[in-house]
Amino acid sequence: SQTIHQWPATLVQPVGSPLSLECTVEGTSNPNLYWYRQAAGRGLQLLFYSVGIGQISSEVPQNLSASRPQDRQFILSSKKLLLSDSGFYLCAWRTSGRNEQFFGPGTRLTVL
Amino acid sequence: GQSLEQPSEVTAVEGAIVQINCTYQTSGFYGLSWYQQHDGGAPTFLSYNALDGLEETGRFSSFLSRSDSYGYLLLQELQMKDSASYFCAVTRDPDDKIIFGKGTRLHILP
Numbered sequence: 001s002q003t004i005h006q007w008p009a010t011l012v013q014p015v016g017s018p019l020s021l022e023c024t025v026e027g028t029s030n031p032n033l034y035w036y037r038q039a040a041g042r043g044l045q046l047l048f049y050s051v052g053i054g055q056i057s058s059e060v061p062q063n064l065s066a067s068r069p070q071d072r073q074f075i076l077s078s079k080k081l082l083l084s085d086s087g088f089y090l091c092a093w094r095t096s097g098r099n100e101q102f103f104g105p106g107t108r109l110t111v112l
Numbered sequence: 113g114q115s116l117e118q119p120s121e122v123t124a125v126e127g128a129i130v131q132i133n134c135t136y137q138t139s140g141f142y143g144l145s146w147y148q149q150h151d152g153g154a155p156t157f158l159s160y161n162a163l164d165g166l167e168e169t170g171r172f173s174s175f176l177s178r179s180d181s182y183g184y185l186l187l188q189e190l191q192m193k194d195s196a197s198y199f200c201a202v203t204r205d206p207d208d209k210i211i212f213g214k215g216t217r218l219h220i221l222p
Contacts, residue, residue: 032208043214044155044199051208059209090154096208099145099160101201106154 002027006091006104013111019064019078021107023091026072031093033074034101035066038088050074051096086111114138116213118200123219124190132185132216134200142205144176144183149215150196158185158198187218195220 003026013019025031032051036044046059048066056066063082067075074091091104116136124130136144143162147155159167161176161183173186187194197215204211 034210036212044212046209046211049209057207057209092210094208094210099143099162099203100157101145101147101210103154103156 004104010108021076023074025093034092036090081111118213118216121217134183140205142203145201146185147199
């Protein structure tokens with residue numbers, strides 16, 4: 001069976017500090033991978049998505065970046081966090097051509 | 113660009129039926145999905161429509177009209193545990209991008 005892992009679950013970081021959130025998927029190969037951010041009580045904003053190793057599409061210009069160094073690993077990074085980067089970060093995967101998208105448990109980031 | 117519109121909040125009574133509407137505007141439309149999210153949790157998949165018509169899964173049904181760029185989620189025999197946020201999401205073709213609406217908060221009264 002397939003599982004998706006995200007860590008850490010919660011994170012408190014000062015403004016200007018770097019960020020690295022990791023997502024890994026097990027039990028499938030060549031998944032489409034997605035990073036979303038959700039502000040408190042708001043919708044899901046698509047940040048990045050990837051259809052293969054090294055292939056990253058960015059949706060919103062910002063100080064975040066993403067990388068996919070391995071088939072089932074997706075990393076979200078920032079060199080300097082802003083207050084506005086606070087939110088609930090969700091990683092998701094989907095098999096191309098299939099309907100269902102599976103979400104990880106999320107990372108709740110607070111930037112102070 | 114793309115956009116999805118759905119009501120921000122809906123209130124219904126336990127045991128009743130509620131419909132959550134979603135209108136969308138996008139290029140390369142492939143399908144419309146619905147997700148449920150409880151407070152503090154991750155979204156979970158409920159249903160998907162690629163063709164016009166109604167898809168039924170237990171107490172939940174979803175409808176799509178491609179010509180009207182419109183869909184809805186129908187929840188029957190509401191239970192208190194159905195209190196959650198519900199998101200419609202468009203899957204685009206050919207880039208496989210999935211865009212979510214802002215979500216509808218469903219409040220259920222006993």
